[in-house]
Amino acid sequence: MTNSQLTPGIAAGRLAAGDYARNFADIAPRLDAHEARVAADRCYFCHDAPCMTACPTSIDIPLFIRQIATGTPEAAARTIFSQNILGGMCARVCPTEQLCEEVCVREVAEGKPVEIGRLQRYATDTLMATGVHPFVRAKATGKTVAVVGAGPAGLSAAHRLAMKGHDVVIHDPRPKAGGLNEYGIASYKTPGGFAGAEVEWLLKIGGIRVEHGKSLGAGLTLDGLRADFDAVVLAIGLAGVNALRAEGEDLPNVLSAVDFIAELRQQDDKSKLPVGRNVVVIGGGMTAIDAAVQSKLLGAENVTIVYRRGQDRMSASLHEQEHATSVGVRILHHAAPVRVIGDGAAREVEFAYTEDGPKGLTLKGETFRLKADQVMKAIGQTLSGAPEGLTLEGGKIAVTGAGRTSVAGVWAAGDCASGGEDLTVTAVAEGRDAAEDIHASLMEAAG
Amino acid sequence: MADLTTNFIGITSPNPFWLASAPPTDKEYNVRRAFEAGWGGVVWKTLGSEGPPVVNVNGPRYGAIWGADRRLLGLNNIELITDRPLEVNLREIKSVKRDWPDRALVISLMVPCDEESWKDILHRIEDTGADGVELNFGCPHGMSERGMGSAVGQVPEYIEMVTRWVKQYSRMPCIVKLTPNIADIRKPAEAAKRGGADAVSLINTINSITGVNLDSFSPEPSIDGKGAHGGYCGPAVKPIALSMVSEIARHAETRGLPISGIGGVTTWRDAAEFMALGAGNVQVCTAAMTYGFKVVQEMISGLSQYMDGKGMASTADLVGRAVPNVTDWNQLNLNYVTKAEIDQALCIKCGRCYAACEDTSHQAIAMSEDRTFTVKDEECVACNLCIDVCPVEACITMRVLGRGEVDPRTGRTVGDYANWTTHPNNPMAQAAE
Numbered sequence: 001m002t003n004s005q006l007t008p009g010i011a012a013g014r015l016a017a018g019d020y021a022r023n024f025a026d027i028a029p030r031l032d033a034h035e036a037r038v039a040a041d042r043c044y045f046c047h048d049a050p051c052m053t054a055c056p057t058s059i060d061i062p063l064f065i066r067q068i069a070t071g072t073p074e075a076a077a078r079t080i081f082s083q084n085i086l087g088g089m090c091a092r093v094c095p096t097e098q099l100c101e102e103v104c105v106r107e108v109a110e111g112k113p114v115e116i117g118r119l120q121r122y123a124t125d126t127l128m129a130t131g132v133h134p135f136v137r138a139k140a141t142g143k144t145v146a147v148v149g150a151g152p153a154g155l156s157a158a159h160r161l162a163m164k165g166h167d168v169v170i171h172d173p174r175p176k177a178g179g180l181n182e183y184g185i186a187s188y189k190t191p192g193g194f195a196g197a198e199v200e201w202l203l204k205i206g207g208i209r210v211e212h213g214k215s216l217g218a219g220l221t222l223d224g225l226r227a228d229f230d231a232v233v234l235a236i237g238l239a240g241v242n243a244l245r246a247e248g249e250d251l252p253n254v255l256s257a258v259d260f261i262a263e264l265r266q267q268d269d270k271s272k273l274p275v276g277r278n279v280v281v282i283g284g285g286m287t288a289i290d291a292a293v294q295s296k297l298l299g300a301e302n303v304t305i306v307y308r309r310g311q312d313r314m315s316a317s318l319h320e321q322e323h324a325t326s327v328g329v330r331i332l333h334h335a336a337p338v339r340v341i342g343d344g345a346a347r348e349v350e351f352a353y354t355e356d357g358p359k360g361l362t363l364k365g366e367t368f369r370l371k372a373d374q375v376m377k378a379i380g381q382t383l384s385g386a387p388e389g390l391t392l393e394g395g396k397i398a399v400t401g402a403g404r405t406s407v408a409g410v411w412a413a414g415d416c417a418s419g420g421e422d423l424t425v426t427a428v429a430e431g432r433d434a435a436e437d438i439h440a441s442l443m444e445a446a447g
Numbered sequence: 448m449a450d451l452t453t454n455f456i457g458i459t460s461p462n463p464f465w466l467a468s469a470p471p472t473d474k475e476y477n478v479r480r481a482f483e484a485g486w487g488g489v490v491w492k493t494l495g496s497e498g499p500p501v502v503n504v505n506g507p508r509y510g511a512i513w514g515a516d517r518r519l520l521g522l523n524n525i526e527l528i529t530d531r532p533l534e535v536n537l538r539e540i541k542s543v544k545r546d547w548p549d550r551a552l553v554i555s556l557m558v559p560c561d562e563e564s565w566k567d568i569l570h571r572i573e574d575t576g577a578d579g580v581e582l583n584f585g586c587p588h589g590m591s592e593r594g595m596g597s598a599v600g601q602v603p604e605y606i607e608m609v610t611r612w613v614k615q616y617s618r619m620p621c622i623v624k625l626t627p628n629i630a631d632i633r634k635p636a637e638a639a640k641r642g643g644a645d646a647v648s649l650i651n652t653i654n655s656i657t658g659v660n661l662d663s664f665s666p667e668p669s670i671d672g673k674g675a676h677g678g679y680c681g682p683a684v685k686p687i688a689l690s691m692v693s694e695i696a697r698h699a700e701t702r703g704l705p706i707s708g709i710g711g712v713t714t715w716r717d718a719a720e721f722m723a724l725g726a727g728n729v730q731v732c733t734a735a736m737t738y739g740f741k742v743v744q745e746m747i748s749g750l751s752q753y754m755d756g757k758g759m760a761s762t763a764d765l766v767g768r769a770v771p772n773v774t775d776w777n778q779l780n781l782n783y784v785t786k787a788e789i790d791q792a793l794c795i796k797c798g799r800c801y802a803a804c805e806d807t808s809h810q811a812i813a814m815s816e817d818r819t820f821t822v823k824d825e826e827c828v829a830c831n832l833c834i835d836v837c838p839v840e841a842c843i844t845m846r847v848l849g850r851g852e853v854d855p856r857t858g859r860t861v862g863d864y865a866n867w868t869t870h871p872n873n874p875m876a877q878a879a880e
Contacts, residue, residue, distance in 0.1 A: 034517075041515035044838050047798030050818070109795035109839070 005277065005301040010253065010373050012274040014299025020270040023297035027188040027323075028092075028118060036122040040069035043114045044105060051100035051116060056420070056429045057084035061100060065119055077127030078134050080120055085159045085432070086152055088128055088198050089181050090425045091121035092189050095286075095317045099425070128197075133204035138165035140207075143442045146171065146229040148220065150210055151179020152424045153414025154235035155202055156431030157438075161233075162207035164439045169229070170208060173215040179237060181424065183262040186290040187270075188297070215385060222387035226409055231438045234397060234405070234412040235431060238422070240384035244282065244377055248340030257281060257291035257378035264294055276373025279303045280349050282337055283378030284314035289321065291376045292329045303329045304370055308336040308354050308361060336363060346375050383416055393418045403434035411438060449754035451747060453487065453762050455727045456620045456645040456705050458578045460487035460551040463762050464718065464746050467709055467730035468492050468555035468581060468624070471740075473529055475539035478552075482543075484740035485747060488551025490648075490730060493528035493583045494536055496558045496568060501527045501590075507668035510657030512683060521683035522733045523657045525668065525675055527589045528557050537575055544576040552576075553622065557583040557595050560605060562612050569617040579620035582613060582644075584635070585651020587628050587678045597651070600626035603638035610642025622707060625649040625691075627684075632691040636701045647695065648707035648730060650688045652678020681733035685711030689724055693773045696725025713742075715749025722762065723769035777867040784854045784861050785829040785845040787811070787822045793842040794820060800833035800843060808832050825855040 003011040015023070031039060043065040051061045059080050067076035080087035096102075096117035107113035127134060143166045147154045150172035158168045176182050181195040203210070214220045216236065225232045241256040243249060253276070267273050275298040281288050284307035296303045305324065307314055310333050314321065325331060335351040342348065349372045352363040383395055391398040391406035396418040403411040411434040414427035451462040465488035466472050466481055473492040481489055495501060503526055512521035529536055544552045554577045558564040572580070583590075584600030591598040599605045606623060613621050623639035625632060627650040636647050654676045658667040666674025688710025695701045708726025712718050713734040721729050734742050750762075759765055789800070789812075796818040804812040811826035812833060822833075834843045848854060848861045867873050 038516045044797045044799060046796075047802035047814075048818075049798075050796070105795040105797040 003299075005299050008277055008373075010274045010276045013271045014275065015271070017271060019299075024187045024191060024270055026191050027186075028121075030125050031115075031118050031122045036068055036073070036119060037071075039115045039119055040065045042106060043069070046105055050103035050105065051114075054099045054103045055083075056099070056423065056426045057087075057090070057432070058429075059083045059087065059120075061116055064123060065114065065116070068119055068123055073123045073126040074130070076119075076123035080124055081127075081134055083432075084425065084428050085156055085202055086181070086198065086424065086428045087120060088124040089152070089190065089195065090428065091117050091124055092194070093181075093185055094425050095319070095423070097319045098317050128201055131201075133201060135163050135205055137163055137205060137207055140167070141165040141442065141446070143167070143230045143446070144169070144228075145231045145233065145438060146225045147233040147235060148172075148216060148225070149179060149235035149237055149414070149416075150174075150177035150199075151235060151237050151414060151427065152181060153237075153417075153427035153431035153434075154179065154233065155199065156428040157233045157235060157411075157413055157435040158208045158431075159202055159205055160432050160435035161438060162205050164435070166207070166230075166439070166442070168208045170210045171214050171220055172210065172212055173218065175212055177210050177212075179235075183265055184258065184287070184290075185265070185424075186261070186294055187265055188294075216387050217385050222389070222407070222410065226407075230409070230442055232410045233403075233431070233434055233438070234386075234390075234410065234416060235414045235427070236383075236385060236416045238381035238383055238415045240382035241377060242380045242382055244337055244340075244379065246337045246339050248342065248346065251340055251342050251346045252344070253342075253346040253373060254340055254375040254377070257283065257287050257376040258381065260291050260376055261287065261294065264298075270298060273298055275300045277301045278371040279374045279376065280370050280372040281305045281376045281378055282349075283307065283380070284309065284316060285378060285380070286316050286320060287381075288376075288378035289316045289324050289329075291378055293324050293327055295374070295376075296327050296329050302371070305329060305331045306335050306337070306349075306351060306370070307331065307333050309356055310334060313356075335368070336361070338363070338367065340372070340375055341369070346372050348372055349375055381415070386416065402437035403430055404437065448751045449759060450761055451487075451750060451754075453728050455551070455707065456579070456622070458488070458551045458553070458620060459549075460728070461549060462487035462743075462747055462750075463722065463728035464743050465489060465551060465553075465707070465728055465730045466735060467732040468583065469732040469736075470524075470526060471732060471735050474531065474536075475543055478539075478543050479546075481735075481740050481743075482547045482550050485743045486550070486740065487728070488553065488578075490553045490555050490581050491536070491540055491577070493555040493557045493586070494533060494568065494572070495528050496564055497533050497571065500530045500532055503527055503530050504670050506670040510668040510677060512657055512681075519733075519737050520681060521655075521657070521679055522681040522736065523655045523668070523677040523679050524652070525588050525670075525677040528555075528583070528586070533571065537572060540572075540575040540577055544578075551578050553579040553581050555581045555583050555624070557586065557590060560594055560599055560609065565609060565612045566616045569613060569619075573617070577619070579622060579645075580613065580617065581622040581624050581648060582609060583624050583651075584609075585624045585626040585649075587626060587652055587654050588676060597626035597628055600624075600635055600651070601629050603634045606635050606638040607642040610639055610644045614643040620645040622646045622648050624651055624709075626651045627687060627691055627710075628654050632694050633698045633701060636695045636698070636704065640701055640704050644704070646705035646707060646727070647701075648709055649695070650684065650691055650710045652680045653684055653687065655679030680711065681737075682711045682713050682717075685713075685717060689720060692721060692726055693724045693770065696767065696770045697773050715746045715753065718746055719750060719753055719765060720769075722765045723767070724773070725767045725770050727766055728762075779866060780864045781867065781870060782862045782865050784848040784852075786824050786827050786848065787829065787831075787833050787843055788846045789820055789822060789833075789843050790841070791819065793839050795839055795842075796820070797838060799836045799838065803832050803836045827856065 045062045064076040064079040101113035104113035147170045178195045279295040279300045281292040397412040413430035413434045420426040453463040468490040472489045508526045510523040586596030590596035623644040656666045708721030709730040718729045
């Protein structure tokens, strides 16, 4: 069997063996020591630095960059990890061009920011390569905390709680911890099993047990957890996928982009992954970009992202959009799916042009069709499996302060919690802050 | 294009850029290549007495200080004078000079501090055709332990004595090369002048250790775990050299004594600065050792362009132009009042000026919620630190208060020139009248 990009339908092995390794290699390899010194030297060590303010985890960026510049990347990593224990992953996946690097004074002045993300990766990789965990636990408090969800928010909360001396049990339904770090995010951003290695390294703090296979409503209840633990953190993410609400949505080969990415992440041999000759991805966020780009990298001939509004409304960063178009993905704006056409399986998608007016988005009369062997839905995720009794707000678990839910003793953090952007780095910050709040309240209660 | 031909104590060279006595000028091969590249002259690496030549260490001879991207800022060496036989050097000097009559070729010398030794070496170099001699009283390592180099240069009486011998036994122009490893550079310069020197050249290298290996605890450069101080040179030493050159240029006893400026000359601009402070020409080493001989081409074109722009017909028009402006602190105008001013259009809001002023100076910069930085005139003493730390050129400048304006800091009206010597706070003040 020799397939190519032109093989009709859905097929695996469209590319030559070597192409897969190249396509899914590290997209932004780690800086070497000299590159890091040169990049670090560009930092002005700003007073009350804008980059630090822009970072959801408030990493002391000028300090860690100066530590790199003076030849102590391990100390730099400690500075990073003290604010963001998943600083390694964030260095890879943060949309830095919309956060720290966007406000870097050198970006403002010259259009060329200090490469904060890559410097952060240099520092964190250096320390993690030593295999040493940089933190030690405080004296045991005797308190126990349950964390539901082993994604960025849950891991961040668990680590901070364990560091404070509490005993933590994390529950996650999937066989591996890491959440979207493990099952979401494009492969080329975190190759080499980094997500798993990072979890393993994080757990070296001790005092954290990860239990797989159970979730709320499937083996766990909130009341049960509240009874068994001194506090509960909900970090269950957004497990549901929004529906297209278009005719033909239930046809085979209409799939969730999140599932597609998860399967791809778990398959080491990318040549075994089937992909359509013509792939249509519907949505405008990072998930849409990650699914589309990876479809292209797997050998799809035509990959089109279709977004219902204008380019300025896409939540994927410009950098990500440019990356997509650079690998040959086409991005269409102002078009919404009206039906998926196919006899037994998707063959085409019909779109209507849209208009974004004062009354919201309206469909125009004119339509067009795109060939589609696979249709991927990437139009947002929704809260699913949230326990009864919690107040919700805008489709998320309502929280006040540092993640306090409407139920005493229960905190929520990450994408499932209201407020904050749905970013890894935001989830880490929320998990950390919830942990600090839990610690304060447990210690206060203990007198 | 400006004519860069330079006459320095009767030695003519097509430009004022000479290679200093150092590794680049140790042999015919190098010197020929240097002349081909365009250097105006060379000072041949220091010759010693007849007899078995000195030996060098067989480990590292150089240590360095780097800026970002490993830009070499300072170089240190523990190399001694030439370690090649005297007769080989003499033969090569003669051969090169015969083929390059228009270039300056000066021989650097260092022999024991006795009359016979100097008489002998001067006799031996007589028929090389060289244009002059430079007395190496500066080398701070190795040779100084044997009573030569800076060991002589640190004792003005010895300088005078040896210079006198040289002038007695040789008809060649004589340049005395000075060590900066001394408290007052004017004293050895005076001694050289008294001894009859035609010129002084400075600075030689500065005693230095470039670093310490924090694993082996050996100073750098390390020879088998040990280090000895070397001589420091390169861009890092230029400010020290400029000051020493200016001291000799303006000192009553040495004013007018020709100076060959040495110390971190890397670009045409460095050379022009030395010349403005009184150097008749410059000698270069580290720049050539870092980038190769070709750097002289930029020096030539740059100096020409500058001189054309200033309407200077020859290098003599430039030499010494800044000397009258070098003065003592007590002559500085205390009624020259300036205030820092931040150009908001250029400001990139890094806040470095704020941090520097707030933490270490006069709390004279305000920072607003939106990171707008402004100078508080009532606090600003015009120290210049904000300008020095600002990463944007010309973003912060000093505005000079006009005569009659009130300084908001002191409440005083800016008056005419007045210096410390007449200031009321000076117990030694003389009445202005």
